[in-house]
Amino acid sequence: xxxxxxxxxxxxxxxxxxxxxxxxxxxxxxxxxxxxxxxxxxxxxxxxxxxxxxxxxxxxxxxxxxxxxxxxxxxxxxxxxxxxxxxxxxxxxxxxxxxxxxxxxxxxxxxxxxxxxxxxxxxxxxxxxxxxxxxxxxxxxxxxxxxxxxxxxxxxxxxxxxxxxxxxxxxxxxxxxxxxxxxxxxxxxxxxxxxxxxxxxxxxxxxxxxxxxxxxxxxxxxxxxxxxxxxxx
Amino acid sequence: xxxxxxxxxxxxxxxxxxxxxxxxxxxxxxxxxxxxxxxxxxxxxxxxxxxxxxxxxxxxxxxxxxxxxxxxxxxxxxxxxxxxxxxxxxxxxxxxxxxxxxxxxxxxxxxxxxxxxxxxxxxxxxxxxxxxxxxxxxxxxxxxxxxxxxxxxxxxxxxxxxxxxxxxxxxxxxxxxxxxxxxxxxxxxxxxxxxxxxxxxxxxxxxxxxxxxxxxxxxxxxxxxxxxxx
Numbered sequence: 001x002x003x004x005x006x007x008x009x010x011x012x013x014x015x016x017x018x019x020x021x022x023x024x025x026x027x028x029x030x031x032x033x034x035x036x037x038x039x040x041x042x043x044x045x046x047x048x049x050x051x052x053x054x055x056x057x058x059x060x061x062x063x064x065x066x067x068x069x070x071x072x073x074x075x076x077x078x079x080x081x082x083x084x085x086x087x088x089x090x091x092x093x094x095x096x097x098x099x100x101x102x103x104x105x106x107x108x109x110x111x112x113x114x115x116x117x118x119x120x121x122x123x124x125x126x127x128x129x130x131x132x133x134x135x136x137x138x139x140x141x142x143x144x145x146x147x148x149x150x151x152x153x154x155x156x157x158x159x160x161x162x163x164x165x166x167x168x169x170x171x172x173x174x175x176x177x178x179x180x181x182x183x184x185x186x187x188x189x190x191x192x193x194x195x196x197x198x199x200x201x202x203x204x205x206x207x208x209x210x211x212x213x214x215x216x217x218x219x220x221x222x223x224x225x226x227x228x229x230x231x232x233x
Numbered sequence: 234x235x236x237x238x239x240x241x242x243x244x245x246x247x248x249x250x251x252x253x254x255x256x257x258x259x260x261x262x263x264x265x266x267x268x269x270x271x272x273x274x275x276x277x278x279x280x281x282x283x284x285x286x287x288x289x290x291x292x293x294x295x296x297x298x299x300x301x302x303x304x305x306x307x308x309x310x311x312x313x314x315x316x317x318x319x320x321x322x323x324x325x326x327x328x329x330x331x332x333x334x335x336x337x338x339x340x341x342x343x344x345x346x347x348x349x350x351x352x353x354x355x356x357x358x359x360x361x362x363x364x365x366x367x368x369x370x371x372x373x374x375x376x377x378x379x380x381x382x383x384x385x386x387x388x389x390x391x392x393x394x395x396x397x398x399x400x401x402x403x404x405x406x407x408x409x410x411x412x413x414x415x416x417x418x419x420x421x422x423x424x425x426x427x428x429x430x431x432x433x434x435x436x437x438x439x440x441x442x443x444x445x446x447x448x449x450x451x452x453x454x455x456x457x458x459x460x461x462x463x
Contacts, residue, residue, distance in 0.1 A: 067446075068399075068439050068442035069439050070438055072405060073413055073416075076413070076427075076431050077435060081428030081432065083428070084427075171306040172306070174306040175306075189312065199317055206309055206313070209304060210304045212304075214304060
């Protein structure tokens with residue numbers, strides 16, 4: 001192998017700025033998508049547990065469809081194909097923003113929320129049924145019982161799987177480079193094609209992903225060690 | 234709505250330019266997934282068993298491998314193999330091969346963890362009893378532990394196959410003519426029905442993956458009955 005490493009090129013000046021920007025965009029798109037995914041995932045899980053047939057069918061169809069299709073194609077679908085789906089004024093409003101970013105957030109949210117809904121549902125199911133019955137007997141409505149009794153307990157249990165889902169989300173956000181979202185992987189490729197310093201650029205971005213993921217798995221282990229003892233039924 | 238564009242190009246989405254040119258489309262997607270899962274199974278089995286070993290020089294390399302591969306996005310790995318492997322080896326590799334290598338390397342890390350979990354889930358009495366009857370550790374693994382453990386792991390392997398089938402769409406990035414690429418080509422050529430085209434291939438992926446997932450769910454219920462208990 002006769003490749004001369006030159007780390008200075010990537011780790012200084014404009015290219016370093018690109019990498020930092022890439023990390024920032026990766027973090028932004030992941031954080032936004034995670035926030036929306038948890039909200040939608042919770043809503044889906046609760047809808048399914050109401051037992052109301054149309055709700056159940058909708059949530060089952062939603063999770064099965066989005067879990068069994070590739071994220072990349074979903075990203076293309078939202079980015080290229082959403083024009084025909086939404087009314088014109090809404091699209092025009094969306095185009096005002098950075099539409100690549102918006103489409104990326106939509107795709108990641110829809111995809112991830114399908115997985116998170118299943119995690120949350122199993123979390124809720126692991127809370128004894130009597131809890132819900134007792135809360136209803138105390139006079140709380142279904143929504144109140146969920147909000148004040150069941151969900152706070154369920155969330156404590158599902159934090160570890162939720163964290164590993166968010167790690168998947170961070171890794172999945174790399175696919176948004178295909179529609180031109182300037183996140184970390186996009187920046188690495190950009191540096192590669194501008195400076196032919198592919199090795200350095202890919203190494204740096206790989207290490208950044210690796211650092212994030214090791215941090216996250218460390219967090220899960222710590223959480224399990226200290227807090228899981230307090231959750232027991 | 235312009236479904237006729239999809240209808241006109243449906244054959245291209247299914248098999249690419251096949252009889253005249255190379256195989257593509259959905260057929261290539263399935264072939265690539267099948268080859269990759271086969272390779273990943275053997276590599277993952279070896280790495281999973283290494284991870285279970287008590288010898289540090291077997292255990293640590295596999296541990297590092299698993300942690301690194303699971304920590305980076307598959308897309309990153311594909312780019313590594315495609316752009317940087319030639320720099321090291323001095324010659325380029327066909328897209329199809331390099332992407333299959335990336336899939337095997339990536340999926341093997343996940344399969345290794347499945348193997349590890351499957352072996353650890355067997356009651357320890359199985360190993361002790363086989364050792365007591367005079368089998369070596371290797372023999373016990375081969376004749377007693379693995380046949381039982383692998384059977385219990387089949388549903389997880391099927392799930393891994395499903396995610397691999399979905400992941401083959403990433404081969405698009407480096408220009409492999411699988412389903413996603415074929416759809417993008419059709420879209421670029423026609424330019425008027427992106428929603429219809431992408432919806433069609435979403436449904437195609439969905440049918441394959443959903444059939445496999447329901448199959449694995451059925452297997453999981455069946456396997457539960459045969460599990461050895463400690």
